Each structure stands twice: as C-alpha cells, then as structure tokens.
Amino acid sequence: MAGAAIAQRGVFGGEAPETRNETRKENGMATSLLTTVENRSSVDTLAEAVHRPVQAVLQKRPELRTTLDGTWLGHPLHAALTDFPIGAWATGLVLDIAGLGRRKKGLHDAAFTAHAFGLAAAGAAALAGLADWSYLDGKPRRVGFVHAALNTVAASLFGVSLLLRKNGRRGTGIAASTAGFGIVLGSAWLGGVMSYHYGIGVSHRAFEQGGPSGFVPVLRNDELVEGQLRRVVAEGAPILLARANGRVHAIGDTCTHLGCSLSAGRLDGERVVCACHGSQFRLRDGRVMVGPATDSEPHYETRVRDGQIEVRKSGLNGAS
Numbered sequence: 350m351a352g353a354a355i356a357q358r359g360v361f362g363g364e365a366p367e368t369r370n371e372t373r374k375e376n377g378m379a380t381s382l383l384t385t386v387e388n389r390s391s392v393d394t395l396a397e398a399v400h401r402p403v404q405a406v407l408q409k410r411p412e413l414r415t416t417l418d419g420t421w422l423g424h425p426l427h428a429a430l431t432d433f434p435i436g437a438w439a440t441g442l443v444l445d446i447a448g449l450g451r452r453k454k455g456l457h458d459a460a461f462t463a464h465a466f467g468l469a470a471a472g473a474a475a476l477a478g479l480a481d482w483s484y485l486d487g488k489p490r491r492v493g494f495v496h497a498a499l500n501t502v503a504a505s506l507f508g509v510s511l512l513l514r515k516n517g518r519r520g521t522g523i524a525a526s527t528a529g530f531g532i533v534l535g536s537a538w539l540g541g542v543m544s545y546h547y548g549i550g551v552s553h554r555a556f557e558q559g560g561p562s563g564f565v566p567v568l569r570n571d572e573l574v575e576g577q578l579r580r581v582v583a584e585g586a587p588i589l590l591a592r593a594n595g596r597v598h599a600i601g602d603t604c605t606h607l608g609c610s611l612s613a614g615r616l617d618g619e620r621v622v623c624a625c626h627g628s629q630f631r632l633r634d635g636r637v638m639v640g641p642a643t644d645s646e647p648h649y650e651t652r653v654r655d656g657q658i659e660v661r662k663s664g665l666n667g668a669s
C-alpha cells in the first residue's frame with residue numbers, strides 16, 4: 350500500500366508528520382476493500398461536504414471541541430463512548446435470540462430497551478468521533494468517512510427496528526437490528542484500522558525514548574533567546590526548549606495529538622501552542638491544557654553549566 354499522510358492540514362492549518370506505518374500486506378478481502386477505500390479519491394468529495402461544516406462548528410465552539418476531544422478525561426472520548434452502543438446492541442441481540450419463539454414480554458421489552466439505549470449512546474459516540482475525524486486528511490479521512498457512513502446506516506436500521514417493534518412487527522424488527530449489528534461489526538474493524546494502523550487517538554510520544562536520567566548538555570545558552578522555541582534531541586528523546594520570562598523550560602517536542610513538532614508552534618505566555626491543531630501544553634510541567642491532545646508531554650529539568658543548557662528527565666507527568 351502506498352504511504353499515507355495523516356492530518357497534513359487540520360483545523361488550524363499546521364503540517365503533521367507522515368504516519369510511521371506506511372505499508373500493509375494485502376492478506377484478504379477486508380484489507381483489499383480497505384485499500385480500495387484509501388485510494389478512492391472520489392470519497393473526498395462526499396467527505397469534504399461533511400468535513401467543512403464540522404470544522405466550522407468546532408472552530409466556533411472551542412469548549413465543545415475540547416469536551417468532545419476528551420482532553421478533560423485524559424483519554425479520547427470517542428474510544429470510551431463506543432463501548433456503550435456496541436455493548437447495548439450486543440445485549441439486545443442476545444435478548445432477541447433468547448426470546449425467539451417465546452411469548453416472554455419481559456425479554457422482548459428488555460431487548461427493545463437495550464436497542465434504544467444503544468441508539469442514544471451511538472449519537473454521543475458519533476459526535477466525539479466527528480471531532481476526532483475533523484483533524485484528518487488524506488487516507489485516514491477517507492477511511493474515517495466510510496466508518497461513519499456505515500455507522501449511520503447501522504443506526505438507521507436500529508431506528509427502523511425500534512419502529513417496527515413498536516408497531517408489532519417484532520420479527521422484521523429483529524431482522525433489521527441484526528443486519529445493523531453486522532454492519533456495526535464491519536465498521537468497528539475500520540475503527541480499529543484508524544487506531545492501530547493510523548495511530549489516531551494514540552499518544553504520538555508513546556514509543557519515544559524517555560530521555561537522559563542525568564544532566565546532559567543540549568544547546569549553548571546564548572543560542573536560545575527569549576520567546577524562542579528550539580528542538581533538541583537528548584539520548585534519543587526529542588525535546589522542546591523554550592525560554593519564557595527569562596526561564597529555560599524543557600518538555601517533549603512531539604505533540605501527543607498527531608505528532609507535530611512543538612518547536613514549529615508558538616509561545617503563549619508560559620504555554621506552547623501546537624502549530625497543527627492548536628493543542629496547548631504548559632511549559633512548567635508539560636501538562637496538556639487545551640486539546641485536541643489528551644495526553645501530556647514529559648517534562649525535563651533544566652540548568653545552565655559552562656554556557657550550556659543541560660536537561661534531564663524530571664519523572665513528573667509520566668516522564669520515564
């Protein structure tokens with residue numbers, strides 16, 4: 350498969366790096382269908398029609414964006430919410446099977462409630478998923494669009510199923526919800542591709558080195574002026590150096606959201622703002638203050654010795 354770029358240009362227009370996982374072996378019908386979706390530029394026309402209004406709404410409502418991103422939770426909200434509809438619909442399916450050929454009103458009512466709960470929960474999961482998707486471009490955006498379209502079809506089938514059950518056509522209602530559940534399973538596989546192949550929702554510093562445990566020199570002190578951001582590497586760890594209000598700060602340089610270099614961003618007081626999608630990290634401890642990032646940066650202690658800025662990991666906020 351050809352290389353795939355993630356989020357080349359997002360809500361705030363920065364450049365995100367290419368995904369690390371550039372190749373995937375064609376090993377079955379599913380991956381072959383996936384490759385077709387990834388390479389089908391015609392999907393972009395439809396995706397763009399949804400992408401633009403979603404971006405416009407989220408740009409106007411930053412508090413909504415931060416809520417849907419899951420920054421407050423320290424975890425992508427979409428991934429947490431998807432368990433509810435899938436769990437409820439699976440429960441409804443089991444109850445439907447248990448009630449087949451039996452006149453057990455309690456079982457039928459319980460199945461109805463499970464499917465209805467699943468439908469309501471799917472709405473919340475979809476909103477959070479749209480927020481995640483709004484930062485994407487290229488192949489991940491196409492795959493995410495198809496993932497969302499399949500979920501919409503499945504949710505419609507569950508809605509039809511509820512109406513049919515309400516009107517006494519329980520058998521047809523069960524057929525509709527069972528078809529919907531099959532589509533949900535296929536769509537969930539695409540959701541897995543988004544996370545495990547493209548790394549959407551995964552902290553992009555997850556596989557980086559922790560950095561030096563003892564002080565090491567990384568830059569001449571006079572090469573970092575007030576208000577400047579510099580990227581250095583110490584023992585394999587990309588580190589952002591910043592001088593703000595006369596103090597030298599050091600935190601991880603790889604934005605945990607989608608991997609942009611924070612050194613390409615800008616300072617806002619004692620925070621660094623990522624150039625790609627606007628995540629903000631506090632310099633004094635690396636904590637994420639504004640999303641879409643949900644994971645904080647490792648923090649490093651700094652000192653100046655013999656005209657050199659030296660850093661070592663501080664052990665705070667998960668730095669290791």
Ligand code: FES
Nearest residue numbers: 604606607623626
């Ligand atoms: S890469 Fe998206 S906010 Fe930094």
